[in-house]
Amino acid sequence: xxxxxxxxxxxxxxxxxxxxxxxxxxxxxxxxxxxxxxxxxxxxxxxxxxxxxxxxxxxxxxxxxxxxxxxxxxxxxxxxxxxxxxxxxxxxxxxxxxxxxxxxxxxxxxxxxxxxxxxxxxxxxxxxxxxxxxxxxxxxxxxxxxxxxxxxxxxxxxxxxxxxxxxxxxxxxxxxxxxxxxxxxxxxxxxxxxxxxxxxxxxxxxxxxxxxxxxxxxxxxxxxxxxxxxxxxxxxxxxxxxxxxxxxxxxxxxxxxxxxxxxxxxxx
Amino acid sequence: xxxxxxxxxxxxxxxxxxxxxxxxxxxxxxxxxxxxxxxxxxxxxxxxxxxxxxxxxxxxxxxxxxxxxxxxxxxxxxxxxxxxxxxxxxxxxxxxxxxxxxxxxxxxxxxxxxxxxxxxxxxxxxxxxxxxxxxxxxxxxxxx
Numbered sequence: 001x002x003x004x005x006x007x008x009x010x011x012x013x014x015x016x017x018x019x020x021x022x023x024x025x026x027x028x029x030x031x032x033x034x035x036x037x038x039x040x041x042x043x044x045x046x047x048x049x050x051x052x053x054x055x056x057x058x059x060x061x062x063x064x065x066x067x068x069x070x071x072x073x074x075x076x077x078x079x080x081x082x083x084x085x086x087x088x089x090x091x092x093x094x095x096x097x098x099x100x101x102x103x104x105x106x107x108x109x110x111x112x113x114x115x116x117x118x119x120x121x122x123x124x125x126x127x128x129x130x131x132x133x134x135x136x137x138x139x140x141x142x143x144x145x146x147x148x149x150x151x152x153x154x155x156x157x158x159x160x161x162x163x164x165x166x167x168x169x170x171x172x173x174x175x176x177x178x179x180x181x182x183x184x185x186x187x188x189x190x191x192x193x194x195x196x197x198x199x200x201x202x203x204x205x206x207x208x209x210x211x212x213x214x215x216x217x218x219x220x221x222x223x224x225x226x227x228x229x230x231x232x233x234x235x236x237x238x239x240x241x242x243x244x245x246x247x248x249x250x251x252x253x254x255x256x257x258x259x260x261x262x263x264x265x266x267x268x
Numbered sequence: 269x270x271x272x273x274x275x276x277x278x279x280x281x282x283x284x285x286x287x288x289x290x291x292x293x294x295x296x297x298x299x300x301x302x303x304x305x306x307x308x309x310x311x312x313x314x315x316x317x318x319x320x321x322x323x324x325x326x327x328x329x330x331x332x333x334x335x336x337x338x339x340x341x342x343x344x345x346x347x348x349x350x351x352x353x354x355x356x357x358x359x360x361x362x363x364x365x366x367x368x369x370x371x372x373x374x375x376x377x378x379x380x381x382x383x384x385x386x387x388x389x390x391x392x393x394x395x396x397x398x399x400x401x402x403x404x405x406x407x408x409x410x411x412x
Contacts, residue, residue: 035334036324039317048390049320050378057327058336058369087329091346092353093294093302094326098338098373099356100380102294103392103400104314105326106305188388225382227375234382258362 013077016040019062020069021052023148024267025229030060036075037062044069051226063228066268147182147193149175150231150268154247157181158240158266160213161250164194169201170211170253172242183268189223189234190216197222200255205236208243209255229265230258239264299401303394313391316381323377327370338368 019028020043030037037055039047045067047053052068055061062072090107097105150158152172159173160180168180175181179194191198199214203221216222223234231240233255241256245263258264294302306314306322314322330338332345343354360376361368384392384400 033334035328038320049316050374051316051390054374056369056371056374057331058371060336088346090325090329094329095343095346095353095357096294097322097326097380098330098360098368098376099353100359100376101356101404102299102302103380103384103397104299104302104306104319104322105329106302106322107325189382223388225378227378228371237379 013075015074015076016071017062017074018043018069018071019053019064021045021064021067021267023067024151025063025065025265027061027063030055030057030062030074031076032060033076034060034074035077038073038075039070040073041071042068043071054228056228065226065229147179147184148268149177149181150183150266151175152240152247152253152266153242153245153263156247156249156251158183158253160193160196164196164213166196166214168213170198170213170240171249172247172251172253173249186216188218189225190218191222191224191231192216198224200233200235203235204255205238207238207254207256209236209238211240211253211255229267230260231266232258240266293401293404296398296401299397300394303392303397313393314397316390319377319381319392323374326377327373330368336370338373340366 015031017028019026034055034057039049039053045052047064047068047070052066053062053064053070053072055063062074064070090105093102093107094105096102152158154172155175156172157175158181159171159176159178160168161171161173162168162180163178164180173181181193183191183193183198186192186197193213196213197216199212200221201210201212203219204210214222220235221233224240225232225234232238233240236255237258238255239258241254242263243252243254245261247263256264303314304310306318308318308321327338330342332342338357340354343357346353357368360372362372362375363369380400381392382388384396386396386399
């Protein structure tokens with residue numbers, strides 16, 4: 001789906017763009033000078049930051065996945081929002097958060113002589129769509145109880161080899177719609193398939209570790225996070241990857257250091 | 269570590285910074301305050317949408333020139349604290365190119381979000397934030 005621009009209601013330095021995922025990863029090139037993107041309106045699916053939508057100010061890319069369709073506000077004019085890097089306390093708090101020393105970087109106005117002035121617009125953005133408590137505790141994408149296919153390299157599907165049994169390995173296979181290709185996200189970050197969970201074999205943190213189906217046990221090697229088109233192990237941070245980047249039925253699906261290559265991109 | 273963000277902001281030196289911990293952990297009250305500020309709709313939880321705002325704030329605070337990367341120079345610009353801060357940020361530099369891209373910053377912050385969100389409901393409660401702080405109090409070096 002192409003993105004459509006509707007400039008009618010935008011202020012200077014803002015524009016709105018619609019981007020729709022029909023279950024696939026879709027992206028849109030952000031204009032030069034983009035400073036911020038926010039979800040203005042959810043049009044379909046469950047749009048959740050960094051789960052089913054996100055953006056990258058370095059590559060200037062906006063993306064959706066997992067059925068999220070939204071209207072996004074793209075801010076290119078930084079004047080009303082720019083707090084700049086000049087405030088030391090804000091900078092330190094930001095660095096501490098990026099280093100993981102603190103979980104949040106938010107600063108209380110005026111608690112340190114902060115001179116940012118009227119920047120309430122920055123922290124007080126409108127996210128009405130998110131205030132609907134109906135979004136809570138729901139999975140994102142592929143959440144139907146019957147599950148959905150997860151497509152990978154070359155349009156092939158993530159598949160549990162030979163049917164869902166504990167210990168069976170994850171492979172790439174032509175899409176069949178079979179129960180061994182229907183996945184859904186559990187609330188604990190697990191990826192369920194046919195009553196079992198996608199699991200990193202022997203909780204290995206190594207490159208090349210196999211992804212298998214296993215009895216769900218809530219352990220960290222069964223927790224996954226999505227970011228863009230990547231599916232990462234919460235245990236090792238490594239990405240679900242098609243071995244050697246070969247798209248063919250039967251090709252092993254493994255864990256590998258995330259590298260942004262196409263054989264680590266999935267859609268669902 | 270007794271240094272707090274507020275103490276730093278008041279211009280006190282970071283004499284207490286020792287060993288691998290080169291950036292200060294916020295005091296309990298500073299952490300609580302950050303939570304209240306980040307919880308934009310005051311429902312008692314920091315949602316993914318609210319966390320997004322917090323991530324963006326941290327990004328903009330450090331990418332001073334708005335070129336899409338946080339560079340060594342931009343961190344070293346922070347008076348007195350720059351070099352130590354830069355070291356503590358290096359773990360977020362996954363491709364090791366000496367600067368932080370937006371994706372690296374989001375990935376790092378989301379990792380911490382996921383670690384803190386122990387019940388995996390994509391909402392940070394104050395209790396989860398304080399527990400995260402507590403877990404990090406002992407040793408920040410072993411946390412990835």
